[in-house]
């Protein structure tokens with residue numbers, strides 16, 4: 486009897502108490518692991534030597550023909566998708582995940598503000614949309630975004646098409662065409678016409694040269710000595726400001742109405758209203774006209790050049806695109822200009838544009854500054870640090886885009902993962918000219934593929950040094966053959 490009792494006790498202990506204790510232990514473990522706060526880590530990375538940090542490495546990358554993104558790429562591979570470095574005496578964190586991009590670019594917590602390096606801020610001006618304080622930014626952005634209406638986009642499409650047709654019509658006489666140079670010319674003319682009806686050849690040429698000097702100065706060390714790039718950039722800015730003063734002065738005196746951005750932004754003499762205080766002042770208008778030229782010309786021209794390169798390397802995509810464009814050509818009268826509506830009949834071309842923008846990642850990262858200590862993806866970001874969303878790494882993340890180095894326009898048949906396509910940024914600082922840029926790329930590729938076939942003349946893949954937006958050093962030189970000539974001489 487006693488033995489039976491002990492046996493029962495043993496069974497009870499063995500089959501009930503032990504498993505219960507085990508279960509309890511497991512539950513406690515799960516609870517501990519899920520509720521335990523892992524201490525935030527400081528991003529890995531080398532801060533370089535005191536004061537100078539890794540500035541010399543960064544400058545070396547700017548001056549190399551791999552392009553300055555190589556500086557980021559090397560560290561991304563070494564440290565992972567969040568790392569820190571020190572450039573120009575400041576801590577810069579680079580982060581590349583869609584979740585981090587969402588948090589930083591949406592900025593719901595108000596923890597971040599946009600910040601460019603000192604040289605860029607001085608060159609575009611402190612009233613520029615790119616550098617203005619939060620309050621000023623809101624005011625300026627609301628004025629400028631009103632100008633990118635559907636009506637003005639429609640007229641821009643027509644104007645850009647006219648410029649493209651005129652430009653392309655001279656190509657068949659030439660033995661070599663440098664796509665980047667032609668695209669820079671057309672985009673500058675189109676943007677200057679849209680902004681202030683500037684069509685004078687001499688002034689456009691001067692502007693083209695000076696905007697080029699500003700681009701070159703943007704990544705330079707801010708040294709004001711006469712032989713430095715930075716100084717030359719500042720001088721170019723001064724000349725542009727004088728030109729803009731002259732144009733604004735003439736416009737104020739004029740009674741004529743001009744259908745351009747400047748006319749909408751200016752209050753002319755005798756037109757002062759009670760809302761005057763909310764209107765933009767002269768310096769704001771000038772800084773932002775320069776900003777839109779800088780933000781719009783080089784970016785769009787570089788994107789067009791990369792798109793032509795990618796198409797050339799992917800004959801399948803090029804054939805499919807040509808098929809779509811030639812079918813549309815049957816509908817569009819050959820003499821009439823393309824309309825905004827025509828662009829909606831180019832579903833494949835739209836995907837080619839999007840895919841080219843992903844691959845080119847013209848603006849490779851988006852700079853912000855932390856306004857207070859915070860945490861992102863388990864990493865501590867300290868107040869005052871620069872935090873850069875590394876869009877290019879996201880665009881080439883194999884977990885998001887399969888075969889990321891290949892042009893596959895059909896990958897955009899379906900919606901992509903949120904915050905994975907960042908060519909135009911996201912959130913309150915999204916590119917203001919995105920529809921315009923898309924439209925210019927579509928018009929250009931339509932006119933090129935329906936007019937010419939081209940043959941690449943120089944396959945050098947080097948990236949141009951000292952440019953803010955990555956572009957090919959060769960500018961992509963091609964020899965073109967008219968499609969009409971081919972039809973006349975099919976065996977030629």
Ligand code: HEM
Pocket residue numbers: 599614615626676776777778780781782784785788842847848850851852907908909910911913914915916917918919921922923
């Ligand atoms: C393919 C061409 C273009 C690309 C890839 C591009 C890309 C971008 C990106 C990524 C940003 C946001 C950067 C950030 O969040 O830090 C931006 C901002 C901006 N872009 Fe573009 N852009 C292009 C063309 C244009 C054009 C044609 C214009 C106007 C004429 C323009 C005007 C602006 C302006 C004014 C901003 C500043 C917006 C703000 O801070 O509120 N862009 N662009």
